[in-house]
Amino acid sequence: MSSEQNPTWVSENRDHRVVRLQKPVRQDGNNIEEIRLREPIVRDFEDCPMEFYDRPAQFISHVLAKCSGFSPNTIRQLTLTDFNACGVALTEMGFSLEAAYGFLRQQLPSSLASGLTGSEQSPTDSTSESKNSG
Numbered sequence: 001m002s003s004e005q006n007p008t009w010v011s012e013n014r015d016h017r018v019v020r021l022q023k024p025v026r027q028d029g030n031n032i033e034e035i036r037l038r039e040p041i042v043r044d045f046e047d048c049p050m051e052f053y054d055r056p057a058q059f060i061s062h063v064l065a066k067c068s069g070f071s072p073n074t075i076r077q078l079t080l081t082d083f084n085a086c087g088v089a090l091t092e093m094g095f096s097l098e099a100a101y102g103f104l105r106q107q108l109p110s111s112l113a114s115g116l117t118g119s120e121q122s123p124t125d126s127t128s129e130s131k132n133s134g
Contacts, residue, residue, distance in 0.1 A: 015039060017089035025077035027070060035086060037067045039093040045100055056097060060087060063095065 011018045017037045024031045044066040052058040064086050065072045078086065087095075 012089075012092070017092060019082065019085045019089050021078070021082045022085075023079045023082060025074055027074040032070065032074065035064075035068045035070065035082075037064070037086065037089050037093070040067055040090060040095050053101075059100070060090075060097070063090065063100075 011020070015038065018034050019037065020034045021032065024033045026032065040063055044063050047066065048059060048062050052062055060083075061072060061075045064070075064075045064083075067090065068075070068086075075083075
């Protein structure tokens with residue numbers, strides 16, 4: 001994707017993407033106005049806690065934390081707009097939830113892997129479903 005097609009808040013370089021946040025977040029008393037994301041690597045998936053495997057929002061948050069160097073708590077402060085912009089940046093570097101679940105299926109015992117759907121449901125969709133079901 002060329003930079004003309006990127007959302008205005010995403011800039012790119014060969015080995016990373018920078019997302020300028022529409023709403024800054026705080027970490028260690030500092031305002032964070034942009035998040036620099038490196039390309040995801042296999043280790044980012046291997047290090048993911050097992051309880052996140054069937055929870056797309058937590059899984060993506062984990063990958064964002066790993067690729068940015070920010071704490072998971074900082075990532076959780078992102079607005080949905082900024083979270084989605086970070087997701088676009090990861091996608092441009094090859095991240096795909098379906099591919100990640102394919103990788104995880106290979107790593108897990110078959111009894112656990114069968115629960116991974118690999119659906120392309122977005123984190124916002126799963127949030128709205130849980131609110132509607134409760």
